Structures are given as C-alpha cells and as structure tokens.
Amino acid sequence: MKTNPITHRRHYVITYDVSDDKRRNRIFKTLYDHGDHVQFSVFVCQLTKRERVDLMAKLTHIVNHKEDQIMLIDLGTAQTDCRTLIQTVGKAYYPLTSTFIV
DSSP: OOOOGGGGOEEEEEEEEOOOHHHHHHHHHHHHTTEEEEETTEEEEEEOHHHHHHHHHHHHHHSOTTTOEEEEEEEEETTSOGGGTOOOSSSOOOOOOOOOOO
C-alpha cells in the first residue's frame, strides 16, 4: 500500500537572529528555496525528515555558532491546518498558495 507523500511532510516555523549581513543573506536565500517567507526573519516550511536534515546541515555551515541563532519549531504534519496553531496580533497569517502556470 502506497502512502500519500504529504503525510511524510511536517510544518515548521523557522526563525533566525543573525548579526552579520552576509550570513543573514545566505540564510535567507537558503530558506527561501525551502519555504514561504512570512516575516522579516521568519519562514514557514513543509519538509520531509530528509529535507529537514539536509536544510539544517546547510544552515549549520553558514551560521556563526557563537553569535547567531536559528530556531526550528515543529507545528505537526502537513495535513494539520497550521492556521489553527499560529496566533497573530494584527495582520492575520495566511499560508501562501502555490500557483501553477501551464
């Protein structure tokens, strides 16, 4: 029996606090390839375990471990409506939707 690949994905909030502009830009570009940029230093990503491990390995090589911080927060399976897990004050959070042009 085949399983739905979406069940292997999880929602993550990834935030970063990086003092150096060059490192911050590299982290932004790396995260931009993996998720939705929702605030200045915040991304929401849907990742498999393998994608998460690979992403964290890439980020590990970019950060200065004494000055910078990246936080990865697991919000549950990709099937979970993450809008029910994220509280906002002010502007509401709406997940970005993918658009396909054929």
